[in-house]
Amino acid sequence: MHKPSISIFGLGYVGLTLAVGLATRGFKVTGYDIDKEKLEYIARGEPPFYEPGLGELLQKALSEKNLALTTDPIKAVVETDVTFITVGTPENPDGSADLTYLLKALEDIGRGLLLKSSWHLIVIRSTVPPGTSRRAAKLLEKYTGKVCGRDFGLCMNPEFLREGNAVEDTLYPDRIVIGEYDKRSGDVLENLYRALHGENSPPILRTSLENAELIKYANNAFLAMKVSFINMIANLCEKIPGADVEEVAKGIGMDKRIGPYFLRAGLGWGGSCFPKDLKALLHLGRQLEVRLPLVEATIEINERQPLKAVELAEKLLGDLRGKRVAILGLAFKPGTDDMRNAVSIKIIDKLLERGAYVVAYDPKAMNNARRIFGNKIEYAENAISCVMSADCVIIATEWEEFKKLEPRDLVRHMRNPIIIDGRRVFNPKTIPENIKYVAIGLGSQTEEDP
Numbered sequence: 264m265h266k267p268s269i270s271i272f273g274l275g276y277v278g279l280t281l282a283v284g285l286a287t288r289g290f291k292v293t294g295y296d297i298d299k300e301k302l303e304y305i306a307r308g309e310p311p312f313y314e315p316g317l318g319e320l321l322q323k324a325l326s327e328k329n330l331a332l333t334t335d336p337i338k339a340v341v342e343t344d345v346t347f348i349t350v351g352t353p354e355n356p357d358g359s360a361d362l363t364y365l366l367k368a369l370e371d372i373g374r375g376l377l378l379k380s381s382w383h384l385i386v387i388r389s390t391v392p393p394g395t396s397r398r399a400a401k402l403l404e405k406y407t408g409k410v411c412g413r414d415f416g417l418c419m420n421p422e423f424l425r426e427g428n429a430v431e432d433t434l435y436p437d438r439i440v441i442g443e444y445d446k447r448s449g450d451v452l453e454n455l456y457r458a459l460h461g462e463n464s465p466p467i468l469r470t471s472l473e474n475a476e477l478i479k480y481a482n483n484a485f486l487a488m489k490v491s492f493i494n495m496i497a498n499l500c501e502k503i504p505g506a507d508v509e510e511v512a513k514g515i516g517m518d519k520r521i522g523p524y525f526l527r528a529g530l531g532w533g534g535s536c537f538p539k540d541l542k543a544l545l546h547l548g549r550q551l552e553v554r555l556p557l558v559e560a561t562i563e564i565n566e567r568q569p570l571k572a573v574e575l576a577e578k579l580l581g582d583l584r585g586k587r588v589a590i591l592g593l594a595f596k597p598g599t600d601d602m603r604n605a606v607s608i609k610i611i612d613k614l615l616e617r618g619a620y621v622v623a624y625d626p627k628a629m630n631n632a633r634r635i636f637g638n639k640i641e642y643a644e645n646a647i648s649c650v651m652s653a654d655c656v657i658i659a660t661e662w663e664e665f666k667k668l669e670p671r672d673l674v675r676h677m678r679n680p681i682i683i684d685g686r687r688v689f690n691p692k693t694i695p696e697n698i699k700y701v702a703i704g705l706g707s708q709t710e711e712d713p
């Protein structure tokens with residue numbers, strides 16, 4: 264099958280993983296980013312962020328000469344057949360999506376298209392509000408005088424990859440959604456994906472640009488809603504002696520109509536996607552005068568959830584002034600060093616506000632934590648040194664290495680043996696009696712201790 268040559272604008276999680284995925288499967292890929300420092304890292308074979316497995320694949324792609332990097336966006340368009348736009352669409356102060364980087368990319372692509380006589384496909388893979396892709400087609404027509412659907416093509420192709428699983432999700436996605444301006448554009452992108460995935464190609468949904476844009480937002484909103492739902496049930500479980508949200512989640516997850524995924528109760532969801540995309544959806548609802556009460560409730564539950572860790576610490580220790588609180592886990596989830604909208608930030612800010620002394624440890628996110636908190640908190644080298652002499656420990660990210668710890672060893676050098684398990688890393692049944700163990704979604708397990 265013919266493999267078109269590809270340029271990728273924006274080498275963040277989505278763009279770099281796609282670039283590397285395509286290049287290691289034999290496509291010729293040119294990566295472009297406005298950030299020169301980022302390009303230098305990538306050219307040395309070092310991903311500028313932590314993502315399991317990505318470093319090895321990047322080095323392979325570079326050594327096989329299938330991945331080239333450029334600082335010239337116009338050349339990147341002129342020398343390739345297909346351009347993916349994977350730039351960020353961060354949040355504006357009013358919650359709407361900031362399209363500055365997308366518009367800049369379109370301008371550069373337009374300049375490239377002007378120098379080309381052959382048909383070129385533009386694929387928007389950034390998350391953009393409904394209507395944006397059609398507007399992008401009009402802008403490109405304006406910049407070039409060419410006609411979309413005739414002289415060039417355009418697709419909206421949302422991504423569903425998770426940080427920490429980005430390589431796997433790119434190479435083995437559940438499905439591919441292609442929103443197409445016209446049939447030829449959809450055909451070219453479908454063939455590209457069929458060439459990438461070969462016989463194991465996942466199902467491909469071909470649809471309109473607007474539906475593809477909406478599928479992305481609805482997908483993230485539904486997943487976040489599942490997590491907020493189980494956190495709501497967790498809050499209920501805590502008030503019911505003998506109840507445990509883990510068992511409830513297991514039970515409802517066995518119903519095929521509900522499914523077992525995204526039902527892990529904890530201190531709430533964070534990251535670079537759910538918070539921004541749910542706010543953008545609410546903004547869209549306001550613009551169109553459509554109420555979205557489930558999205559509102561999903562956000563509201565999530566705003567309160569992290570603070571439960573602080574309330575529990577206060578309940579167990581009283582006034583937190585001068586108390587030493589250890590935080591295990593800073594990344595917004597395991598498998599990443601990303602701390603964007605991590606619940607740990609809200610928890611630490613609140614603890615500091617209450618006058619507590621905070622010491623923190625994360626297997627990967629220490630550099631990011633230093634950038635965020637500077638000298639306001641203490642940083643530990645490992646989990647055990649983090650809890651040393653602490654009055655309590657809050658587990659805020661469910662890293663595997665924390666799951667392997669023995670609660671007995673964890674509390675050995677603490678001032679008070681108090682564990683607040685915000686991510687359900689320990690089995691409550693195996694906690695020794697001398698440890699005060701409280702966990703999200705766990706009702707009191709003994710009758711005398713309601």
Ligand code: UGA
Binds near residue numbers: 490526
């Ligand atoms: C999310 C989506 O899962 C991806 O499909 C999507 O492509 C991506 O956003 C995006 O829009 O780019 P990601 O932000 O990497 O991916 O993280 P998730 O694995 O979805 O987790 C989000 C948050 O929910 C994390 O804070 C996680 O700890 C929390 N979570 C997740 C729970 O608290 N419980 C769960 O059961 C699942």
